[in-house]
Amino acid sequence: MQNIDRQSCLTLDRDDPLAPLREQFQLPPHLIYLDGNSLGAQPKIALQRASQLVQEEWGHDLIQSWNKAGWFDLPSRLGNLIAPLIGADQNEVVVSDSTSINLFKAIAAALDLQSQSPDASQRKVIVTERSNFPTDIYMAEGITRWLDRGYRIHLIDSPEELSQVINGQTALVMLTHVNYRTGYLHDMAGVTALAHQNGALCLWDLAHSVGAVEVDLRAANADYAVGCCYKYLNGGPGAPAFIWVPERHQASFQQPLTGWWGHAAPFAMQDHFEATTGIRRALCGTQAILSLALIESGLSIFAQTNMAALRKKSLALTDLFIDLVESRCAKHDLALATPRSHTQRGSHVSFAHPHAYAVIQALIERGVVGDYREPSLMRFGFTPLYTRFVDVWDAVEHLRDILDQKSYRSDIQKQAVT
Amino acid sequence: MQNIDRQSCLTLDRDDPLAPLREQFQLPPHLIYLDGNSLGAQPKIALQRASQLVQEEWGHDLIQSWNKAGWFDLPSRLGNLIAPLIGADQNEVVVSDSTSINLFKAIAAALDLQSQSPDASQRKVIVTERSNFPTDIYMAEGITRWLDRGYRIHLIDSPEELSQVINGQTALVMLTHVNYRTGYLHDMAGVTALAHQNGALCLWDLAHSVGAVEVDLRAANADYAVGCCYKYLNGGPGAPAFIWVPERHQASFQQPLTGWWGHAAPFAMQDHFEATTGIRRALCGTQAILSLALIESGLSIFAQTNMAALRKKSLALTDLFIDLVESRCAKHDLALATPRSHTQRGSHVSFAHPHAYAVIQALIERGVVGDYREPSLMRFGFTPLYTRFVDVWDAVEHLRDILDQKSYRSDIQKQAVT
Numbered sequence: 001m002q003n004i005d006r007q008s009c010l011t012l013d014r015d016d017p018l019a020p021l022r023e024q025f026q027l028p029p030h031l032i033y034l035d036g037n038s039l040g041a042q043p044k045i046a047l048q049r050a051s052q053l054v055q056e057e058w059g060h061d062l063i064q065s066w067n068k069a070g071w072f073d074l075p076s077r078l079g080n081l082i083a084p085l086i087g088a089d090q091n092e093v094v095v096s097d098s099t100s101i102n103l104f105k106a107i108a109a110a111l112d113l114q115s116q117s118p119d120a121s122q123r124k125v126i127v128t129e130r131s132n133f134p135t136d137i138y139m140a141e142g143i144t145r146w147l148d149r150g151y152r153i154h155l156i157d158s159p160e161e162l163s164q165v166i167n168g169q170t171a172l173v174m175l176t177h178v179n180y181r182t183g184y185l186h187d188m189a190g191v192t193a194l195a196h197q198n199g200a201l202c203l204w205d206l207a208h209s210v211g212a213v214e215v216d217l218r219a220a221n222a223d224y225a226v227g228c229c230y231k232y233l234n235g236g237p238g239a240p241a242f243i244w245v246p247e248r249h250q251a252s253f254q255q256p257l258t259g260w261w262g263h264a265a266p267f268a269m270q271d272h273f274e275a276t277t278g279i280r281r282a283l284c285g286t287q288a289i290l291s292l293a294l295i296e297s298g299l300s301i302f303a304q305t306n307m308a309a310l311r312k313k314s315l316a317l318t319d320l321f322i323d324l325v326e327s328r329c330a331k332h333d334l335a336l337a338t339p340r341s342h343t344q345r346g347s348h349v350s351f352a353h354p355h356a357y358a359v360i361q362a363l364i365e366r367g368v369v370g371d372y373r374e375p376s377l378m379r380f381g382f383t384p385l386y387t388r389f390v391d392v393w394d395a396v397e398h399l400r401d402i403l404d405q406k407s408y409r410s411d412i413q414k415q416a417v418t
Numbered sequence: 419m420q421n422i423d424r425q426s427c428l429t430l431d432r433d434d435p436l437a438p439l440r441e442q443f444q445l446p447p448h449l450i451y452l453d454g455n456s457l458g459a460q461p462k463i464a465l466q467r468a469s470q471l472v473q474e475e476w477g478h479d480l481i482q483s484w485n486k487a488g489w490f491d492l493p494s495r496l497g498n499l500i501a502p503l504i505g506a507d508q509n510e511v512v513v514s515d516s517t518s519i520n521l522f523k524a525i526a527a528a529l530d531l532q533s534q535s536p537d538a539s540q541r542k543v544i545v546t547e548r549s550n551f552p553t554d555i556y557m558a559e560g561i562t563r564w565l566d567r568g569y570r571i572h573l574i575d576s577p578e579e580l581s582q583v584i585n586g587q588t589a590l591v592m593l594t595h596v597n598y599r600t601g602y603l604h605d606m607a608g609v610t611a612l613a614h615q616n617g618a619l620c621l622w623d624l625a626h627s628v629g630a631v632e633v634d635l636r637a638a639n640a641d642y643a644v645g646c647c648y649k650y651l652n653g654g655p656g657a658p659a660f661i662w663v664p665e666r667h668q669a670s671f672q673q674p675l676t677g678w679w680g681h682a683a684p685f686a687m688q689d690h691f692e693a694t695t696g697i698r699r700a701l702c703g704t705q706a707i708l709s710l711a712l713i714e715s716g717l718s719i720f721a722q723t724n725m726a727a728l729r730k731k732s733l734a735l736t737d738l739f740i741d742l743v744e745s746r747c748a749k750h751d752l753a754l755a756t757p758r759s760h761t762q763r764g765s766h767v768s769f770a771h772p773h774a775y776a777v778i779q780a781l782i783e784r785g786v787v788g789d790y791r792e793p794s795l796m797r798f799g800f801t802p803l804y805t806r807f808v809d810v811w812d813a814v815e816h817l818r819d820i821l822d823q824k825s826y827r828s829d830i831q832k833q834a835v836t
Contacts, residue, residue, distance in 0.1 A: 026473070026477040026478075027477075028477075028480075031480075035480065035481045038481050039476075039480055039481045039484075041477075041480065042473075042480075046472055046476075046477075047469065047472045047473055047477070050468045050471075050472045050708070051465065051468065051469065053468075054460060054465045054468045054654075054712075055444070055460075057655070058457075058460045058464075058654060058655055059444040059445075059446075059459075059460035059464075059465070060444075060446050062446075062449075062451060062453065062457055062459065063456055063457045063787060063789065064782075065655065066457075066655075067833065071655060071656070097515070097516070097519070097703075098515070098677070098702065098703030098704055098705070098706075099703055099704065100675070100677030100678065100679075100702050100703025100704070101515070101519060101675065101677075101702060104675060108564070130689045131689075132689075133678075134678050134681065134687050134688060134689065135677045135678035135703060137689055137690070137691070138676045138677055138678055138681065138691040139675070139676065139677060141676060141691045142673075142674040142675060142676035142677075142691065143674055145674070146526070146564075146565075146674035147564075147565075155689060230704075236472075236476060236707070236708055237475070237476055237483065237484075237489060237707035237708065238489070238704045238705045238706045238708075238710070239706060239708075240706055241703075255560075256522070256560040256563070256564035257518070257519065257522060257557070257560060258556045258557065258560035259516070259518030259519075259553045259556055259557060259560075260518065260551075260552050260553035260556055261518075263552065263556065266552075267792075268792065269552050269791070269792045270552060271548045271549075271550075271552065271555055271573060272555070272559070273555070273556040273559045273560065284516065284519060285515075285516030285517055285519060285659075286516055286517065286518070286648075286656045287516070288656045288657060288658055288706035288708075288709030288710070289654070289655035289656040289709065290468070290655065290656075290706075290708050290709045291706030291708045291709040291710075292656070292706070292709075294472075294708060369480065369481060369482075371481065373687070374685075374686065374687050415485065
């Protein structure tokens with residue numbers, strides 16, 4: 001990257017066809033927000049929608065809103081809006097519960113399906129990464145311990161191990177598509193094919209990829225997926241998560257969280273569970289409507305563009321950030337933890353530094369919000385809907401200045417953050 | 419009830435010490451809302467709180483709000499506010515996930531605890547009611563089918579059967595404290611004692627009792643409880659639910675939904691689950707913050723009164739309703755489905771009628787909102803925080819008029835409602 005300067009970043013922004021979308025977000029002036037991979041920014045219309053939900057739908061229409069405002073159908077309606085972002089068909093996605101709970105459903109369904117295979121007694125391993133987001137591992141631990149049928153979890157330390165580890169004993173390969181720390185992007189189609197060649201099923205956690213990278217679950221022939229609505233989708237803090245079950249697996253989809261929203265006749269108030277058909281088998285109980293409904297505010301912005309355009313800008317942003325950090329902070333002890341290859345990179349970039357936590361705090365004090373991830377990573381998310389090229393320039397300048405001046409408190413105590 | 423008329427109801431309202439609390443709710447003028455047992459009314463401050471959450475905490479402070487606005491602590495903080503309403507100690511309640519999911523956790527923990535008893539192999543029955551809210555039964559079915567260790571569910575048809583059915587084979591007695599259809603109120607202390615005498619554990623679903631009747635889980639020595647925040651607690655549509663685990667059971671509380679929020683060090687990002695101590699063992703994944711935070715709006719109104727005062731008014735309202743319906747609609751085919759005894763009555767009243775669904779629709783068209791429950795019940799909830807005595811009078815007058823005039827469409831098609 002030759003001769004890039006602040007002015008050329010401003011020019012990139014001027015020529016960016018996605019630039020107008022930033023206006024649809026409520027971002028504090030002067031804040032450079034590089035943490036949309038953790039909590040997406042607030043779409044302006046979310047405020048009006050929240051007011052309508054509280055005042056009109058809850059306050060005025062009260063119980064009638066379950067039908068009149070379509071509350072009961074929200075999991076399916078939102079799922080159908082997410083579908084085009086992940087290469088899913090209509091009626092294959094519902095939004096409901098948390099990512100952790102949806103992982104439980106999908107792992108349970110996968111193990112149940114595998115338990116019916118001829119070699120079930122030999123197929124007892126769940127393969128995942130030690131560096132997977134912890135809750136993914138924990139949910140797998142929860143269900144395997146509970147079932148007590150010899151299932152075990154094999155943690156790999158590098159994606160390269162997948163080809164050696166996946167074999168005839170593998171029941172399920174469970175991976176997060178984009179690693180939450182490093183931004184490493186798995187080859188979804190390749191890994192899924194490898195799993196299938198060995199008789200295993202493949203579950204993808206799209207928490208750090210939906211809305212950030214192009215995802216084509218159907219083209220990859222994936223088996224199950226879950227994902228988060230409050231990161232790149234900008235659905236609001238802790239917004240309910242989604243689960244994808246392709247049509248081919250829906251009839252066999254069995255999971256133990258058999259609540260009344262997954263019943264064939266939820267309002268018949270029967271005394272025995274009978275699963276509904278289709279994707280609503282993945283539902284359990286009554287959903288948090290206010291949080292659920294606000295997800296649509298974020299999705300309405302995605303409907304104005306497409307993932308190819310977003311991905312193109314995302315890569316341009318992360319390329320620029322990597323280049324600027326490596327050129328302008330070259331004398332400092334920074335090590336890129338994120339793949340350079342476009343085919344292996346999500347939409348966030350992490351650099352290791354001996355004082356990563358302290359440097360991140362110093363950046364935050366200057367209005368540049370990234371975050372810290374154990375044990376030594378500074379993580380910066382680039383959300384193509386609202387991050388500008390000039391933000392990248394300014395963030396790197398602050399970083400350079402902090403490092404040059406050593407203006408960070410290296411003795412600072414870590415405070416827990418999500 | 420001698421010589422009661424509309425004027426005397428107005429007098430009751432004038433003399434009601436709880437009457438001013440109604441002003442804190444946003445209720446549509448002229449609406450008589452008798453469905454607060456299904457979806458509680460909107461506290462006026464919820465609108466302001468929603469705006470603050472969206473605009474300031476999400477929009478302005480963004481990721482910082484996890485700590486700055488106390489989002490991560492909300493499950494515990496709200497739980498501690500609910501505790502005094504149900505006879506729980508501090509640090510025994512968390513608000514999180516749905517009632518269905520919390521039932522799953524509690525049933526799982528109960529079966530796990532029983533599996534360690536000397537007579538575990540003989541103790542395989544979950545006793546509950548056929549008329550329990552369906553999701554309670556369905557969640558028990560889900561976990562017993564999944565565990566596949568010989569657990570079975572015994573459905574009783576009347577509370578009188580409890581004393582015959584609970585025995586040395588009973589692992590768990592799982593009851594909804596106030597029946598969602600009839601309003602029948604169980605003797606919590608008596609049934610719990612009966613369960614304990616037989617070596618069984620006792621799980622109470624407080625969905626239709628929290629905020630409506632006096633509950634004293636500790637005095638009853640109950641084992642587990644769950645409850646709903648969007649009915650009498652007025653927490654907003656589909657608001658997350660709560661779970662109570664008494665201090666004596668917390669160390670042994672094991673459940674399979676072992677998400678990162680239940681980890682001993684959630685931000686250490688470890689690759690192995692280690693349960694935290696205390697009530698947060700009942701947490702799983704990231705929570706729907708907007709829905710969660712609004713629960714406090716409803717709880718802040720409870721903090722201005724006490725359950726004894728609310729219960730007294732609730733019984734006066736339901737007494738009045740029963741008396742007026744039976745006296746003023748005496749010539750119609752109405753049968754009280756709710757116990758007359760105060761010790762057996764919750765805060766809603768149901769009458770059976772051959773055209774129950776059509777009559778409820780006719781009432782709703784006149785602005786009197788009750789609801790219908792299969793197969794023939796008209797259900798009316800009396801929420802002592804905002805229901806007036808004159809509302810009871812007017813509702814009965816509308817009912818009488820509809821029945822007298824037969825001004826309901828007996829051929830109406832049922833539409834699903836939650």
